[in-house]
Amino acid sequence: MTLCVAACSTPEPALGGTTATVTIDGEQVNGTQPVRCQQSGWSWYVETPGEDPGFTAVLETGGAVTAKSVQFRDFGGFSGAFWVDNIGEAEATGENGRYTITGTADGNFTDRPSEAVSARFRIETDC
Structure with a gap:
């Protein structure tokens, strides 16, 4: 008797799918990055598939689109965050899975880890 076990997983999207x-x-x-987009209620979560380097962004879409948080993890040599009403500032625009987030995140660059900076960022995503 032969027993076979198989496991399936969803492959990462190809470019042209969900990207940023x-x-x-x-x-x-x-360049263009593959991202995972998940919607839970009025919130959209956009994140790179790998943990580091990468980023995670959270948007609220219940009325006007608003940016709630963005976290960069050694992405382009920058680690930092925006958290609404706490750290940095950002705004979001868009609809139907196509969103743009612009703002500033507080953190540091890998080549100057002890120097605190506010870096300007722009994320354009097509979920």
Whole structure:
């Protein structure tokens, strides 16, 4: 008797699926990135598939689109965060899975880890 066990997983989306482009301080980071987009209620979660380097962004879409948080993890050499009403500032626009988030995140660059900075960012995503 032969017993076979199989497991399935959903592959990461190909480019042309769910993607994002990111600029930090005016420099585009790593071209077009595959991202995972999940909607829970009025919230959209957009994140790179890998843990590091990567980013996670949260948007609220119940009325006007608003940015709730963005966290960069050594993405383009920058680690930092925006948290609404707490750290940095940002705004979001868009609809139907196509969103743009622009703002500033507080953190540091890998090549100057002890120097605190506020970096300008722009995330354009097509979920």
